[in-house]
Amino acid sequence: MEAGTENMDDTPTVMAPLVLLSKSNPVFGCYMFWTSLLVLKMLLMSLLTARQRMKTKTFANPEDLRINRSPEVRFGDPSVERVRRAHRNDLENVLPFVLMSLVYVASGPHPLTARLLIRIGASARLLHTLVYAIIPVPQPARALAFFTTFGITCFEAGYVFVCCLRFI
Amino acid sequence: MEAGTENMDDTPTVMAPLVLLSKSNPVFGCYMFWTSLLVLKMLLMSLLTARQRMKTKTFANPEDLRINRSPEVRFGDPSVERVRRAHRNDLENVLPFVLMSLVYVASGPHPLTARLLIRIGASARLLHTLVYAIIPVPQPARALAFFTTFGITCFEAGYVFVCCLRFI
Amino acid sequence: MEAGTENMDDTPTVMAPLVLLSKSNPVFGCYMFWTSLLVLKMLLMSLLTARQRMKTKTFANPEDLRINRSPEVRFGDPSVERVRRAHRNDLENVLPFVLMSLVYVASGPHPLTARLLIRIGASARLLHTLVYAIIPVPQPARALAFFTTFGITCFEAGYVFVCCLRFI
Numbered sequence: 001m002e003a004g005t006e007n008m009d010d011t012p013t014v015m016a017p018l019v020l021l022s023k024s025n026p027v028f029g030c031y032m033f034w035t036s037l038l039v040l041k042m043l044l045m046s047l048l049t050a051r052q053r054m055k056t057k058t059f060a061n062p063e064d065l066r067i068n069r070s071p072e073v074r075f076g077d078p079s080v081e082r083v084r085r086a087h088r089n090d091l092e093n094v095l096p097f098v099l100m101s102l103v104y105v106a107s108g109p110h111p112l113t114a115r116l117l118i119r120i121g122a123s124a125r126l127l128h129t130l131v132y133a134i135i136p137v138p139q140p141a142r143a144l145a146f147f148t149t150f151g152i153t154c155f156e157a158g159y160v161f162v163c164c165l166r167f168i
Numbered sequence: 169m170e171a172g173t174e175n176m177d178d179t180p181t182v183m184a185p186l187v188l189l190s191k192s193n194p195v196f197g198c199y200m201f202w203t204s205l206l207v208l209k210m211l212l213m214s215l216l217t218a219r220q221r222m223k224t225k226t227f228a229n230p231e232d233l234r235i236n237r238s239p240e241v242r243f244g245d246p247s248v249e250r251v252r253r254a255h256r257n258d259l260e261n262v263l264p265f266v267l268m269s270l271v272y273v274a275s276g277p278h279p280l281t282a283r284l285l286i287r288i289g290a291s292a293r294l295l296h297t298l299v300y301a302i303i304p305v306p307q308p309a310r311a312l313a314f315f316t317t318f319g320i321t322c323f324e325a326g327y328v329f330v331c332c333l334r335f336i
Numbered sequence: 337m338e339a340g341t342e343n344m345d346d347t348p349t350v351m352a353p354l355v356l357l358s359k360s361n362p363v364f365g366c367y368m369f370w371t372s373l374l375v376l377k378m379l380l381m382s383l384l385t386a387r388q389r390m391k392t393k394t395f396a397n398p399e400d401l402r403i404n405r406s407p408e409v410r411f412g413d414p415s416v417e418r419v420r421r422a423h424r425n426d427l428e429n430v431l432p433f434v435l436m437s438l439v440y441v442a443s444g445p446h447p448l449t450a451r452l453l454i455r456i457g458a459s460a461r462l463l464h465t466l467v468y469a470i471i472p473v474p475q476p477a478r479a480l481a482f483f484t485t486f487g488i489t490c491f492e493a494g495y496v497f498v499c500c501l502r503f504i
Contacts, residue, residue: 029503
């Protein structure tokens with residue numbers, strides 16, 4: 001908290017709008033940190049899919065068969081499809097969250113609120129992957145993780161919507 | 169129009185490149201507004217999918233069955249798949265449009281052109297969802313909405329391509 | 337190389353953080369150029385899918401049948417599915433690469449390294465599409481192209497992770 005307030009005080013008020021998307025803005029620093037984590041997590045999904053494909057010998061392309069000593073292309077293996085659904089869910093939710101948070105940070109929100117939302121939203125997605133693709137647990141674990149980030153992205157979009165209404 | 173021109177005049181010429189990605193640039197304000205709308209629309213697709221899944225009792229994960237009192241996992245219900253195709257189409261087109269427009273705004277295009285392109289491109293995607301997932305209407309309604317945003321994204325990419333060719 | 341160094345020298349040190357996301361930063365210019373190419377490539381995938389759908393008369397929506405004089409909806413045609421898998425692979429890898437590179441550029445990396453990574457990462461994805469969806473060639477061509485961009489995105493994420501750790 002204090003670090004944030006300090007940095008904001010160092011910056012002269014007249015320059016504030018200019019530095020929102022730079023490391024001198026601690027909110028953007030926080031955004032950068034959590035974005036890097038979320039991107040790493042999304043890339044991990046590709047490796048998880050590859051692992052499941054090799055384990056179950058489910059390859060979708062003829063050219064992948066030889067290197068993996070698999071007789072024919074296969075589709076629809078349940079454990080491969082689970083990871084793919086989790087991955088697609090990431091595309092549908094993590095990418096909008098990351099993009100929306102960027103625009104939200106650029107709209108100059110209250111620093112403490114913004115950093116809290118980014119931290120919670122990103123952590124919830126890490127948890128979502130854990131309970132969906134790594135250790136499947138009964139609902140509502142996944143639903144709770146899902147709707148946390150979902151709600152935060154909605155809030156950020158609503159905030160930017162109201163604050164940029166005059167630019168329509 | 170006048171609001172935009174005014175804001176541009178307030179900004180001293182020497183600082184112009186610095187403020188392109190901040191609210192003091194009305195083009196970026198316009199971009200922020202429409203991005204927030206598009207993100208809200210994309211999130212709505214998740215809710216539409218969930219509604220169709222509940223209506224048709226089509227759940228893809230075993231852990232979702234109990235809470236929804238459904239006997240077994242099911243795939244391929246036509247009304248669920250329609251919303252999912254519309255959602256995937258959004259991932260394939262809205263996300264590139266939003267990213268490309270951000271870079272386009274950062275390249276310092278003519279303010280009136282840029283705002284017009286952003287407004288039309290985003291509106292066409294709202295319309296696309298309406299005629300694809302909410303009220304399916306005969307072609308070419310969906311194709312027209314699709315190619316409007318598609319063409320605008322191409323134009324923005326071409327503009328940035330030419331204007332940044334020296335940085336190759 | 338020299339253009340980059342020159343530009344960096346022109347910029348007074350005190351302003352450096354402000355101009356990272358503007359055309360006055362040659363690294364961002366390079367990012368803009370390659371992003372425009374990658375977006376054009378992603379849009380091309382939609383056209384490739386449409387071409388395969390028309391060639392094989394595989395339409396997923398009832399409203400598309402009449403205009404294409406096709407008797408019924410069809411799914412799962414191998415050549416359509418190949419392009420769709422390549423397109424989905426783009427969503428899973430190009431979008432994170434583009435987003436991560438933006439944040440990486442904003443973190444102020446060494447200009448030469450950054451531009452090299454952006455050029456190689458983007459070129460590898462162009463190659464990936466070529467060997468996946470246009471001219472299918474035996475592995476490991478596709479795997480090599482895939483892991484080049486994959487590794488670069490990981491490196492960028494790791495760099496930003498370390499450099500923004502204090503903003504956690």
